[in-house]
Amino acid sequence: MDREALRRRHRKAATKGISWFARAARRQATAAAEAAADHEAVSLERQRAEQRQTQQRELDALWQRLLRNDxxxxxxxxxxxxxxxxxxxxxxxxxxxxxxxxxxxxxxxxxxxxxxxxxxxxxxxxxxxxxxxxxxxxxxxxxxxxxxxxxxxxxxxxxxxxxxxxxxxxxxxxxxxxxxxxxxxxxxxxxxxxxxxxxxxxxxxxxxxxxxxxxxxxxxxxxxxxxxxxxxxxxxxxxxxxxxxxxxxxxx
Structure with a gap:
């Protein structure tokens, strides 16, 4: 997973419409965007881990059925x-x-x-x-x-x-x-x-x-x-x- 790409996407969305001169607002929006990006990254990792576990369980079950000559x-x-x-x-x-x-x-x-x-x-x-x-x-x-x-x-x-x-x-x-x-x-x-x-x-x-x-x-x-x-x-x-x-x- 490309975490930096996630951060760029969140920063771009969070700062859209905020003037370049509103530095405090942009800093606050950027910090919130990076936190949101990190949260999304953790969530995606968890989902992928769950998917891998599910797929592995399915493969293990198929392997056992193969070994039983199903x-x-x-x-x-x-x-x-x-x-x-x-x-x-x-x-x-x-x-x-x-x-x-x-x-x-x-x-x-x-x-x-x-x-x-x-x-x-x-x-x-x-x-x-x-x-x-x-x-x-x-x-x-x-x-x-x-x-x-x-x-x-x-x-x-x-x-x-x-x-x-x-x-x-x-x-x-x-x-x-x-x-x-x-x-x-x-x-x-x-x-x-x-x-x-x-x-x-x-x-x-x-x-x-x-x-x-x-x-x-x-x-x-x-x-x-x-x-x-x-x-x-x-x-x-x-x-x-x-x-x-x-x-x-x-x-x-």
Missing amino acids: PDVVLATLAEAFEDNEAAAAAVGVADDEVSLLVLVPDTAAVPERRPTTTPAGNLSLKKLTKREAADFYKVVVCGHVLVTVKEAFAVAPALAGARVAAVRVTGDDAYGRPRTEVVLAAHFRRAALDGVQWATADSPTIVTDTSDELVIREGATKALGAIDTSRHEDLATLLAAVDIGELLDQP
């Missing part, structure tokens, strides 16, 4: 955390100490058709990926987005002990212009299982395989991720039904 608070916290993710994600529900997540992964077009290499003579070249190589690269992309989403959920909601996540991709629009979707990976992670992971050296498919205690994928002959039959997994069908994929696609 569904409303956890879901709101995760929604805010996921807003800037490269792959759109949504927290669908909280039950006890577990959260259900959906992450919208890119389709196979995210993997380039060629990779850099060198010729026997040492010249730079671009080699067309085999179907198996493309499938492996795509799996890295999908598992990477899944792990980023799970790690962020555990980071911002510290009382969560488990996360159930489904990776979903869009395959086009139906006759009504609504996005068609398919689940390509579903997994369950316990927070404790991520402790000690060598994030800098292990690839994402290895981490997903080794740290998840439930993993559902369907791989083709080239190990390409295929669509999981949600009719055989009621929980996945329920999860998909709970999310507006159109809204996720509209996220910046």
Whole structure:
């Protein structure tokens, strides 16, 4: 707070209309103005202190609700955390100490058709990926987005002990212009299982395989991720039904 600015404002208001030659009156008005300014400053400080205390109590209460895994608070916290993710994600529900997540992964077009290499003579070249190589690269992309989403959920909601996540991709629009979707990976992670992971050296498919205690994928002959039959997994069908994929696609 700028106390001097307060004093100038009060002095200007108090001496307005008093002649410069009425020195005694101006001194009296100035003294009263400075006292009023000091009183206002103390009052403002008290108000701000009360506001800080109120805000801190509100934050403390929200923190305690977060630590109790209050569904409303956890879901709101995760929604805010996921807003800037490269792959759109949504927290669908909280039950006890577990959260259900959906992450919208890119389709196979995210993997380039060629990779850099060198010729026997040492010249730079671009080699067309085999179907198996493309499938492996795509799996890295999908598992990477899944792990980023799970790690962020555990980071911002510290009382969560488990996360159930489904990776979903869009395959086009139906006759009504609504996005068609398919689940390509579903997994369950316990927070404790991520402790000690060598994030800098292990690839994402290895981490997903080794740290998840439930993993559902369907791989083709080239190990390409295929669509999981949600009719055989009621929980996945329920999860998909709970999310507006159109809204996720509209996220910046």
